Every structure is written in C-alpha cells, then in structure tokens.
Amino acid sequence: MFDTSALIDVGKELERLAPSNVYPEAMYRSSIGRYYYACYHASKSLCIRNADWDNKDKSSHKAVASALRKKNRFLASMLDDLRLLREHADYHVWRCKELVTDDRHHPRCDCDWDPDTRSNCAKASNIAKWIADELKKSRSQAP
16 A cells, blocks of 8 residues: 655655746645645545544545544644645635736635745645644554
8 A cells, every 4th residue: 555644755855846946836836735635645544444434435535524523623624724725726826816906807816825835835734744743643542
C-alpha cells in the first residue's frame, strides 16, 4: 500500500521549489493539494481501522469528515479547513475581490482566503503538520 504521508514530503518539496520555479503559483497550489490529500487519506485510514466508518464503501470527502467528526470534532474541523484551502487552490483561479475593480468584465474570487497563494500554502503546511501529528497520536492510542 502507498504510504500517503509521502504526500506531505512532496508538498514540502513543491513549496520549497516554488519561489525559483517559472510557475511559482502553480507550485504553491499543487503543494496545498498534496497536503490535503495526505491528511485525507490518513484520516480515512484511521477511521476505517477504528471502525468509526458507518459504511466502509463510502469514499467521499464528506464521509471521511463525518467519520472523523465522531472521533475528534476539532481535528475534523481542521481537515475541513484544509479541504477548503485545497478547493480554493484548485478551483478559484480568478483574482480576489480586492484586486478586481470592475467586476462586470472580470470573474473574481469571493473567498475569504488570503489572495497570496504563498501565504495560503504556508497555512496549509501548518494545518497538515498539525493534523499528521494528531493522527499519529490517535494511532498510538488506538486499541
């Protein structure tokens, strides 16, 4: 089985290389996705292992969040924040509302996330590190 914790290392490497890359914003956005998926898969694995999963055939992001919420509401909330950051990085490619002065001709992003992708990547990195540490603790305490 693939060790999904390696995705955090990939995220770190993308984040580290981003400033010197031709496409730094794409690197930061990709890094956020790796951080999220590392935590998503680790959370799913923990919930299935601990029988907190109502239906083991469910694989949706909402199902993972729901199962994790039964175990640790704060941890589930942090995973939700990371998911929202990942969705923002993947789907919200328009300029943020603060940078668009004429919204009649330009699509814009109305999210509350920082318009600076580098800053969002740092947030995602910190959240992922915290989640990974908490999941390690949960695994070591599991019967």
